[in-house]
Each structure stands twice: as C-alpha cells, then as structure tokens.
Amino acid sequence: MKWLNKLERKYGRFGIPNLMQFIVLGNALVYLLINLDPSRQLIYTLGLHPVLVLRGQLWRLVTFIFIPPTLSILWVFFALYFYYMVGTGLEQEWGKFKFNVYYLMGMLGTILASFLTGSFATGLYLNLSLFLAFAQIYPEFQIHLFMVIPVKVKYLAWLNWGIIAYTLLFGMMGTKVLALVPVVNYLIFFGNDIIKDLNRRKQVQQNRKRFFSEVRKANQNR
Numbered sequence: 001m002k003w004l005n006k007l008e009r010k011y012g013r014f015g016i017p018n019l020m021q022f023i024v025l026g027n028a029l030v031y032l033l034i035n036l037d038p039s040r041q042l043i044y045t046l047g048l049h050p051v052l053v054l055r056g057q058l059w060r061l062v063t064f065i066f067i068p069p070t071l072s073i074l075w076v077f078f079a080l081y082f083y084y085m086v087g088t089g090l091e092q093e094w095g096k097f098k099f100n101v102y103y104l105m106g107m108l109g110t111i112l113a114s115f116l117t118g119s120f121a122t123g124l125y126l127n128l129s130l131f132l133a134f135a136q137i138y139p140e141f142q143i144h145l146f147m148v149i150p151v152k153v154k155y156l157a158w159l160n161w162g163i164i165a166y167t168l169l170f171g172m173m174g175t176k177v178l179a180l181v182p183v184v185n186y187l188i189f190f191g192n193d194i195i196k197d198l199n200r201r202k203q204v205q206q207n208r209k210r211f212f213s214e215v216r217k218a219n220q221n222r
Contacts, residue, residue: 001192008097015097020087024080026066031076034068043067048114048121061111065123082143083127086134093137102133102189109181119174128164129182132157136190 008015016022034042048064049057069079091099106126114121134141135157142150167179187194 001189004098004101007101008095012097015095015100017096018088018091019096019100019103020084020091023065023087024084027068027080027083028076030066031068031071034071035073040071043122044120048111050115050118053115064110064121065107065126067122069122069124069127083130086130089134089138089141090130102185103130105188106130106181106185109185110178113174113177113181117174117177119178121178125178125181128160129185131160132182132186133189136186 030042030046034040046060046063046067048060053060068076069083070076087099087103090102094102103126106129110121110123110126113119131153135153139152139154139157141153143153143156144150164179164183168176171179
C-alpha cells in the first residue's frame, strides 16, 4: 500500500513498539478492578458511550479498548494470551508502524460506528479485525482449542466471517454497523491483495482452458 509506505517514511518514528503488550496488560488490570467491585460498574465507566462522550467524558474514546472480552476467570487468561499472540504476530510481520495504523483505524472505525448509531461499544469487533488479519497472513497456523483440539486459524476465521454475516443479516442496527468495522479494516489492508489473487486464479483457469483446447485441436488434426 503506497499511502501507508508514505506515512511510515514520514511518521514511522512515532510508532509504538509492543503495543499489544500494553493493551493486554491494560485489559488484565481492568479485569482485576472489575472483579473487586460486585456491581461491575467499571465496564460502563470505561465503555464507549457517545452521549456521555459528548458530555465531556472523553476518556471513553480510549478506555473502551481495555474492557476485557470476558469476565470468566478461566477464559480471560486464554483470550488475552490469544490477543497478545495475534497482535505480536502482526507487529512482527508488518512492523510497529503498520500494526499501529491498523489498530488505530479499528479504533476510529469503532468510534465512528458507535456515534452513528448511538450504541455502547467495547473493543470486541476491533479485536476481531486483528484476528482476521492474522488468519489472512498465517492461515495454516495451528492452535489448540481447550488445550486439546488442534485447529488451523483459517477455519476459525471462516467461522468468524460466518458470525459477521449472520450479524449483518439479523442483528440490531447498532450491532450491524459495529460488525462492519472489522470488515472495512480488513478490506482496506487486504482488499488489493485479494483482487490480485482472484485475477491470478482467473488467469490460471483461462490458461488451463486454452491449453486443453489446443491439445484437443492437435489430437483432432492427427
């Protein structure tokens, strides 16, 4: 992506290294604080709520990314470890600046979707966009579900694409718009590669048809 390369040459020095490490640590801290309060009010204090942002609670524009994906003590460890693995994998592949931009675009997309619909939002769909990018780059990477069942991330990505499609078809309007965030973020970064791959496959099929057509003609002329 030429525009991203230009940005990196100009602003690359401002990239934050190990960004996902800070985000995961923030999630872990918030998880501990939430469990110290039986009312769990902290979730609503940190979550992205457009009306309250407009009333001056500007911290919500950032703090929503620190709300943990689950409150289960069993699953939060695995979820945060998985997010850390995905984020660091993307940073190693792209470099810190490109990963920062991808994450920032997901944040901005979530904020825009939340304000357009007035919906309360967390980092759920933002984190989903990270996973879709990871699965695109490392489709054969294998993880163990429940620490037992081996599965490649490309299959989990297909499952998540199915969930997104279901949400877009049957979800509430606010949820539908939020579900578009990972789709748009993904297409901005991978859309051009997908088009090139489709064109390449089309060309291969055309070449194959042409080859077999010439073989048939040659056999008929014998």
